[in-house]
Amino acid sequence: MATLRTALVGFGYAGQTFHAPLIAATAGLELACIVSSNAGKVRQYWGEDVAFTPDINMVLADPDIDLVVIATPNDTHADLTQRALLAGKHVVVDKPFTVTLEEAKALATLEKQTGRILSIFHNxxxxxxxxxxxxxxxxxxxxxxxxxxxxxxxxxxxxxxxxxxxxxxxxxxxxxxxxxxxxxxxxxxxxxxxxxxxxxxxxxxxxxxxxxxxxxxxxxxxxxxxxxxxxxxxxxxxxxxxxxxxxxxxxxxxxxxxxxxxxxxxxxxxxxxxxxxxxxxxxxxxxxxxxxxxxxxxxxDYRCYYVGVVNAIRGLQPNPVTASQAITVMEMIEAGVQSALTEHTVKL
Structure with missing residues (x-):
């Protein structure tokens, strides 16, 4: 089967340390492009082997990009995931899935509407x-x-x-x-x-x-x-x-x-x-x-997660971490915040 050309959005700690090397080491994936505002940092680690752009719109408009991996600050996850799904891309988003439960549920609905794979990196x-x-x-x-x-x-x-x-x-x-x-x-x-x-x-x-x-x-x-x-x-x-x-x-x-x-x-x-x-x-x-x-x-072996993503996109196995599973995590996150603010136990 064809290799999935992958764009990594964000090259901070998560993108540089986890996602880039794991993508590069996973059979069936090609780290084709990195979206970052720090060209020097990208070139320091990857030289000219990987394309670079500061503009995510170029990635979303590229028909040769199959998978978009989002490793940006948490408050950008919902917007970038939505844009990538609407552009017809499969998406991996780093944890936490989103900042709010409402955002997470909306993205799960959008995943079903677009027919793409949306997976959350609970490595x-x-x-x-x-x-x-x-x-x-x-x-x-x-x-x-x-x-x-x-x-x-x-x-x-x-x-x-x-x-x-x-x-x-x-x-x-x-x-x-x-x-x-x-x-x-x-x-x-x-x-x-x-x-x-x-x-x-x-x-x-x-x-x-x-x-x-x-x-x-x-x-x-x-x-x-x-x-x-x-x-x-x-x-x-x-x-x-x-x-x-x-x-x-x-x-x-x-x-x-x-x-x-x-x-x-x-x-x-x-x-x-x-x-x-x-x-x-x-x-x-x-x-x-x-x-x-x-x-x-x-x-x-964190590579098992990305192997699961490849197989899910190819229709060979279930998504390794589904949006619905990550929604439950977001429910727990918000329940914890509510409990801490009210100093009461929260029923689920």
């Missing part, structure tokens, strides 16, 4: 630790899960001068940046909760965007899902602490792929996606005997 479904944990839950190793704790913490006491950390930018702040990752993972594992409570705030001085969140999702069977993110956690290694009636799984350290990409390594290279820090699996047998072992788990 953390292909983290090594998440794939490992998913298998442990699915095969019953932990028994019935009663508590799921997911952390995405960092230590950056001084805010950076970028749109993600400016209070004046719609969709900025940690809840919109890292919240979608761990909300999507929780929804993949356990589905929609009964209700949600969230505390979202700003802890660093300077009046920047929110840099802290702590959310609790409650389920009818008693399960509690705890989601936490902070920019002021010096001991930020904890990733998962999951407990069931047959055992626990505790994992420290993030998936290695982002660091590999930042180092300029090619996706799929030696040791790609292998996690250097195994989790600890603690099990309790029928006699009450407790055993604790290191559990290395499965390798991660």
């Amino acid at each position: 953390r479904r292909w983290d090594s630790d998440f794939l490992t944990l998913s298998r442990l839950i699915k095969d019953g190793t932990l028994g019935r899960v009663t508590q799921f704790e997911s952390h995405f913490d960092r230590f950056r006491p001084v805010p950076r001068d970028r749109w993600r950390e400016r209070a004046s930018v719609p969709g900025a702040g940690l809840w919109y940046d890292l919240g979608p990752h761990i909300l999507d993972q929780a929804l993949c594992l356990f589905g929609r909760p009964v209700d949600l409570w969230a505390d979202i705030g700003t802890q660093r001085p300077g009046g920047g965007a929110t840099d802290y969140f702590h959310a609790i999702l409650r389920y009818a069977d008693g399960l509690r899902v705890i989601l936490h993110g902070s920019m002021l956690t010096a001991d930020s290694a904890l990733r998962f602490a999951v407990h069931g009636d047959s055992g626990s799984f505790v994992k420290h350290g993030l998936d290695s792929q982002e660091d590999m990409l930042k180092a300029g390594l090619t996706p799929g290279c030696h040791s790609w996606g292998w996690d250097p820090r195994p989790g600890q699996l603690t099990r309790v047998d029928a006699n009450g005997t407790i055993t604790a072992t290191n559990h290395t788990g499965m390798p991660g």
Whole structure:
């Protein structure tokens, strides 16, 4: 089948670090053009191998462009996705899908009207630790899960001068940046909760965007899902602490792929996606005997997302991350904001 010529819109951190190398490394995709206002940066990384334009209209009018990947600031996602769909392009948009639930629903309707594929880049479904944990839950190793704790913490006491950390930018702040990752993972594992409570705030001085969140999702069977993110956690290694009636799984350290990409390594290279820090699996047998072992788990691979996009466009498999799935994430995002503002639990 013909290679899908792909235009990447935006060459900031997400475009440069994640999308460009993953597109280039995925069979069936060609990184044909980058839309950015920073020609020097594009040429520094890609030379003359990839076409460059500062004008997205040139991409949207080009009949040879099949797929448009949007990796721009969050408050531009809805407009650019709408324009690309109306131009007849398939679209990948970085998370969060949009800034508001209303925008997300409108784009899902437009996807159906245009007959194009609209997919959202929830790449953390292909983290090594998440794939490992998913298998442990699915095969019953932990028994019935009663508590799921997911952390995405960092230590950056001084805010950076970028749109993600400016209070004046719609969709900025940690809840919109890292919240979608761990909300999507929780929804993949356990589905929609009964209700949600969230505390979202700003802890660093300077009046920047929110840099802290702590959310609790409650389920009818008693399960509690705890989601936490902070920019002021010096001991930020904890990733998962999951407990069931047959055992626990505790994992420290993030998936290695982002660091590999930042180092300029090619996706799929030696040791790609292998996690250097195994989790600890603690099990309790029928006699009450407790055993604790290191559990290395499965390798991660973000390329699987783009392979899924290629196959979905070719009609070979379902969309790897659908608009309806991302809409549910947006519902959780808005419920969290409402809960934090009202200081009440929000029914879903």
